[in-house]
Amino acid sequence: MKSTSLSTSPSNQPPPRHLATLMSAVRRSRIVTLTGQGPDDRSRLANAVACRLRSNFVAGTALVTLERKTGEADLTAALGSLSAGRTGPPAPERPELPWITGQDLLLVIDGGQHLTDRAVRGLRHLLALEPGLQLLTSSSRALGLEGEQLFPLTRGG
Numbered sequence: 001m002k003s004t005s006l007s008t009s010p011s012n013q014p015p016p017r018h019l020a021t022l023m024s025a026v027r028r029s030r031i032v033t034l035t036g037q038g039p040d041d042r043s044r045l046a047n048a049v050a051c052r053l054r055s056n057f058v059a060g061t062a063l064v065t066l067e068r069k070t071g072e073a074d075l076t077a078a079l080g081s082l083s084a085g086r087t088g089p090p091a092p093e094r095p096e097l098p099w100i101t102g103q104d105l106l107l108v109i110d111g112g113q114h115l116t117d118r119a120v121r122g123l124r125h126l127l128a129l130e131p132g133l134q135l136l137t138s139s140s141r142a143l144g145l146e147g148e149q150l151f152p153l154t155r156g157g
Helices: 017-030 039-056 072-083 119-130
Strands: 031-033 061-065 105-110 135-137 148-152
Touching: 017 031, 017 039, 017 148, 031 039, 039 061, 039 105, 039 135, 061 072, 119 135, 135 148
Parallel strands: 031 135, 031 148, 061 105, 105 135
Antiparallel strands: none
16 A cells, blocks of 8 residues: 555556546546556546546545555555645544545545455545545445446547
């Protein structure tokens, strides 16, 4: 699990049709999960969308990349490590993540298929507590969150 800087180098550009359609989906839906094709394609598209939509969110975007099975404590630690340069009021419900409290933020989780059921429940709880938080996930499968919109990535961009 790592935090990764967002990059849109020309060699990493996703097909324009996918990019525009996914950006529109993220603007319309609070929870979007990008599925289909290979993990590199999903990652590249999620990264590009996060870069382009950063200015649409007061607190910008935050990216967590998951590379192995990730439980709730590991996810919380990864989110906590993203706090550099971010501040927020203390939250009694989530004292370990004060920088998320009350923020208008797009959280991007790359590799969502690695989240355990308990970690997904933790995300559900976090989303319930933070109405300004939006979620974009790249995953080989749906997370099963209420209101989740699936965006299946297909070939032929």
